[in-house]
Amino acid sequence: MNMFENLRMAFSSIAANKLRSLLTMLGIIIGISAVITITTLGTTLRATIKNTLNSLGSNLMVVYIQQKNVDNYYDTVDVEITDNDLISVEMVDEFLEKYPDEFQMANENPFKSATIVNSRNTTVKMNLVGGYEGTLAFNSYKLLSGRNISTSDIKGKKHTCVVSDIFVEQYFKEKEEPLGYALNVTLDDGMVQEFTIVGVYKYNSLNNGMGDRSKMSTPVYIPDTVVNNLKGIYTEQGYYNVYFAYNTKYDANDMKAHLTDFFEEKYKPNKNFGTEVVSMEDQLKTIDMVINIVTLVITVIAAISLIVGGVGVMNIMLVSVTERTREIGIRKALGAKKSLIKKQFVMEAVIICLIGGVIGIVIGILNGELAGLIADHFVASSPEYAEILGEITVVPSLSAIAVSIIFSTLTGVFFGIYPAGKAAKMNPIDALRYD
Numbered sequence: 001m002n003m004f005e006n007l008r009m010a011f012s013s014i015a016a017n018k019l020r021s022l023l024t025m026l027g028i029i030i031g032i033s034a035v036i037t038i039t040t041l042g043t044t045l046r047a048t049i050k051n052t053l054n055s056l057g058s059n060l061m062v063v064y065i066q067q068k069n070v071d072n073y074y075d076t077v078d079v080e081i082t083d084n085d086l087i088s089v090e091m092v093d094e095f096l097e098k099y100p101d102e103f104q105m106a107n108e109n110p111f112k113s114a115t116i117v118n119s120r121n122t123t124v125k126m127n128l129v130g131g132y133e134g135t136l137a138f139n140s141y142k143l144l145s146g147r148n149i150s151t152s153d154i155k156g157k158k159h160t161c162v163v164s165d166i167f168v169e170q171y172f173k174e175k176e177e178p179l180g181y182a183l184n185v186t187l188d189d190g191m192v193q194e195f196t197i198v199g200v201y202k203y204n205s206l207n208n209g210m211g212d213r214s215k216m217s218t219p220v221y222i223p224d225t226v227v228n229n230l231k232g233i234y235t236e237q238g239y240y241n242v243y244f245a246y247n248t249k250y251d252a253n254d255m256k257a258h259l260t261d262f263f264e265e266k267y268k269p270n271k272n273f274g275t276e277v278v279s280m281e282d283q284l285k286t287i288d289m290v291i292n293i294v295t296l297v298i299t300v301i302a303a304i305s306l307i308v309g310g311v312g313v314m315n316i317m318l319v320s321v322t323e324r325t326r327e328i329g330i331r332k333a334l335g336a337k338k339s340l341i342k343k344q345f346v347m348e349a350v351i352i353c354l355i356g357g358v359i360g361i362v363i364g365i366l367n368g369e370l371a372g373l374i375a376d377h378f379v380a381s382s383p384e385y386a387e388i389l390g391e392i393t394v395v396p397s398l399s400a401i402a403v404s405i406i407f408s409t410l411t412g413v414f415f416g417i418y419p420a421g422k423a424a425k426m427n428p429i430d431a432l433r434y435d
Contacts (some may be wrong), residue, residue, distance in 0.1 A: 013320065021352060025357075027311075028360060031360065032359075033359075033363035036365060036367075042397070043395040049291075059246050060106060061244050064241035068271070068272060088124060104133040107224065107239065109224045109227050111130055114127075118170065125215075128223070130222060132221070134244060141204055146197070149198075149221060154225050155235075159193065161195040162197070162199040171183075179199070183196075187230075195222055201221075245260065309353075313411070314419060318418075349419070
């Protein structure tokens with residue numbers, strides 16, 4: 001008897017006992033569908049978080065001061081940070097001169113709220129913020145027109161500014177050109193300052209929230225050196241941390257290595273403090289690891305039901321062997337070898353588990369799609385999140401599907417061997433006498 005004959009007999013036996021076969025598969029179906037649902041949700045969540053972080057500026061790295069020879073927070077010693085320990089302006093300037101195409105400084109320095117009255121005699125509110133070339137990237141703001149704050153603006157302490165698209169709607173008339181326009185803004189202390197608009201960015205609602213666009217107060221970015229001047233700070237002492245936006249055409253690991261090597265060299269003479277570099281990529285890896293661990297633990301718990309399903313398969317196969325005792329006796333009397341009898345019943349167990357596995361995979365994918373639709377509905381109902389997350393795309397785990405197929409097959413083999421062995425060991429004479 002060849003493989004095809006075994007398959008034919010296995011399907012015939014399953015078809016002859018449809019309800020019993022379906023109930024036998026139920027444990028496998030539940031187990032596999034639970035595993036596929038969980039892994040699909042895990043991969044979808046991972047992909048969504050990655051897309052969100054990318055939209056929030058995945059090309060960001062921060063260099064911050066860290067106490068030397070300390071493995072964890074509890075080992076820190078109370079050592080006061082002096083001005084000499086800070087990351088100096090000279091260090092940052094030297095670094096940016098060394099890598100002019102690779103990096104932009106992305107720090108921001110909140111200053112004061114301010115107001116200006118438009119041509120319709122309506123007061124428009126704003127928040128003045130000191131910034132650098134990479135500050136827009138730090139806040140995930142995309143430049144719509146004009147240019148960003150430049151190195152020339154910063155070094156020359158020029159009164160230039162970059163405003164939001166919302167500010168343009170509030171202050172200017174429709175189709176009025178904002179670039180090059182001089183704004184006379186009144187600070188909250190009554191001082192009036194003039195700033196020339198050099199660029200317009202698209203406001204990112206997820207970072208700062210969304211309200212009534214006609215009344216919102218959005219950031220207006222001006223050179224950080226101008227903010228320091230207005231604060232009366234004429235010599236910058238240094239930074240506790242410095243944010244950098246790197247050019248995405250370069251490898252992230254190389255960019256991190258440049259930052260690490262440069263600032264480690266600068267801090268070698270410092271006995272108490274050094275620097276640490278953290279990137280958004282590092283945070284993504286950490287989140288990814290947490291999702292993987294949680295998904296794995298829940299998947300293992302869900303997979304326990306497969307063992308229960310396997311026991312059910314073995315139980316039904318034992319019943320099937322008992323019911324077909326005379327059939328087995330006749331086949332053995334006609335010369336069927338033990339190996340053929342064993343293969344027939346193992347094949348039947350495998351087919352039951354495989355069919356259950358396929359049904360479970362389909363149900364699991366459908367569950368993932370349903371969860372995706374529900375999540376997509378909630379995201380779409382919140383414009384500030386929809387702007388960043390966009391449409392949630394369900395990503396089934398192909399590896400989990402492949403493993404489920406293999407596991408279903410192995411379950412059939414493992415739990416089918418004992419009933420098959422029992423059938424193969426039957427004495428043909430005793431089997432023929434069985435009533």
